[in-house]
Amino acid sequence: MESVQALRQYFETGATQSYTFRLAQLEKLKASVQQHEVDIFEALHKDLRKSKEECWITENGFFLSEIGVAIKQLKSWMQPKKVTTNLLNFPSKSYIVPEPLGVTLIISPWNYPFQLLLTPLIGAIAAGNCVVLKPSELAPATAAVIKKIIESTFDKNYILYVEGDGATVVPELMNNFVFDHVFYTGSTAVGKIIYSLAAKNLVPVTLELGGKSPCVVTANAHIDIAAKRIAMPKFSNAGQMCVAPDYILVHRSVKDALIDALKKNIQSFFGDNPQQSDYYGRIINAKQFDRLCQYLQDGKILMGGQFDHTDLYIAPTLIEITDLNKGIMQDEIFGPILPIITYDDDAAALKIIAQHKNPLAMYVFTNNTTEEQQWIKAVPFGGGCINNASLHLTNHRLPFGGRGASGLGNYHGRFSFDTFSHKKAIMKTPNWLDLALKYPPYTGKLSLFKKAIK
Template sequence: MMDRALQLQEQQTYFASGATHSYAFRKEQLEKLKAALYQHEEAIYDALAKDLKKNKEEAWVTEIGFTVAEINYALKHLKKWMRPKRVGTNLLNFPGKSFILPEPLGVVLIISPWNYPVQLLLSPLVGAIAAGNCVVLKPSEFAPATASILETIITETFDQRYISIIQGDGATVIPQMMNNFRFDHVFYTGSTQIGTVIYEMAAKKLVPVTLELGGKSPCIIEKDANLKIAAKRIALTKFSNAGQMCVAPDYLLLHVSIKDAFLKELKQQIGAFYNTEGVRDYHFGKIVNDKSFHRLTSYIQKEHVIYGGRIDAATHFIEPTLLDNPPLDAPVMQEEIFGPLLPVLTWEQEEDVYRIIRTHKNPLALYVFTSSNDRANHWLKSIPFGGGCINNASWHLTNHQLPFGGRGTSGIGAYHGRFSFDTFSHQKGIMKTATWLDPAIKYPPFKGKLNLFKKLIK
């Protein structure tokens, strides 16, 4: 492996050569990435099982298949995305035409977390390739088996002058790169705390960033909700990947009148999905490491458990657990949970909901379960958040036609589908003026033309 500083310079030189710009090149690289994922499919399954105890079905849906779908969508639309977009031209600039020309940014850095280590590294990569950039990838060191197979995939598939992958301790490697090299964009997925550090380093060199962060995503359940459907959909998404998902419902806000009925349904669905004999060992994942395990178990010890609560330190297992009405100043309600613990709070007046959500403004996601379109729209319009669902949870991120991202402390910028292409492109505004007509009014002397200018420019 070449020296890191030299490698970054080589990538900068390779980008400047224009090698990555053509449609044919971009298309070929996307196809190569897809082929590599299929070629290494079994090795990816093995790595995800080692790091997070993911079963093959979950690994396909949330990791490999998710990325393949992103590639297929980009391949289908890439030619259209690359075309100049014609826009109108105002009267002042007659005769002329205007268009927006997307161009690649240059050498970009993508930093991914451990919870979905394939998807969250390669999905942004799809957008960066589609937009014509050179890329440096930094996978998480906390999913080492997956990081290793990703390194194999990248180094076997791509010229290192085009796409390189850097391993190591993120707290050391990332500052070394960002402080000594100016990237043209930094794309980071992870915690708000680390995202703030990334943002500060980028700001010193005026590097644009996309920050996909987290937060406490509330789930509001109205008294007219379909309780069985709500329970099934919340149980699925909250406890997928052992709750280690940035868009998992972080806490429930149940209308007080349906608390008992809903909890009965939710407990039944959790048991059916994850706790029946022969199901738990296959379907339920593990907590990633000791640090996360001890943080989560400390929450359980301090709160009133109304379902679950069993743990096994040797296997990093924490059972799907419901916590009844923890205080808003409790650690479990102050920090993003990122695990299989679900606090249950109740409300009666709307102000109760706003008061609770205001303690963590601008959540990454909001979920509303109700049979009323008016009530759903009311919540969507009255609460600022990144994105979300009505009568579902988390699945909005699987729709390539929706932007995915947060706002405020939950993130900056968005991606997926066309939004990924735009994130890794500069939209260059161009105006072409004809020469067959050249009105004298545009040139000095301007004395006496004020009234005419007022008519033209308004």
């Protein structure tokens, strides 16, 4: 833990707090990532069989877009924000000063192993913190490239890269050092462990978790567009995406049309044999592969269902579900298997959604404005889309995060800076006016207080 203590000592020098320093670190990080672009492509292909194009959309390009915003907006983010002062405190002035939290810990998962580690890092650097980075050990090729990027760019007393088995390393870190913030992306089960470890020392946390994100296709939906916009994110990264549509609830009147449209678009995206496609990924490891294959027994396969253990390949699969007690409807799928459930009325569909409260995302496809608002208001969820799926997370002006079992806190863009900052409240009162009515004795002043304090 001596290496982590060194970050505390470095932070306390105040070196990380100036605008000039923060900007320089962001620019160095951006340059290093650009320099290692090919290495990142190759590593992600090795770990998850991602194409360069998919890497750019979901990893490199996503990161570069976020860091570009931070570099451009950093000065304005750091400025104190003036707020109105109430009458009681006249003639004072009030403002909010963002200040760094201190030494933070960022823990990332394996499904987007590059950007889910480095995108939170943008916010931590921009806010003026020191950082311990813990990558997923399940994407070793990507972790090795990130190690090269971080250790060639930053002093280890400022940004420390820690590897190893997460189940061992993270508790060791959190039990032996009191961080000022912990940012974790991953499963709800592990999120509970992180939350428990942090609670011992009242350490604030951001938990970016998951859940069963429903996708509702109403009788009023544009079916061809809905199918295209559902299939693209669902089968991107072989379905290993926290905001992928976990299952479809489709109105009976458009069920057959939707299934036909999904089949057509999946074939259009990946060809007759997706295993040969350059644009279709693989499952991260044998453990996840075996877990996913079990779900193939839980319903009627409408398309796909093929798998190859030696290649960690599972075909894009559509599966009709009638028994909601099967495992596929109890767990977050996190793979290229898309359950389709028919509903006849909204109440029945809402009852199904309610079995898994507070999903990370929800998607509604409808051309009826009244209907879309009814669905959005009826279900508590982290964030989502109307007539689209998953792409809300690409807009840095929207906070990304869950609620309840799907997460705590949010980030992206300005929200990342806010997550890694403390909002210090300041009120400045001049000396040229000092009203006697503020001080005891208060005899006869109640009516004045009633006017001043509202």
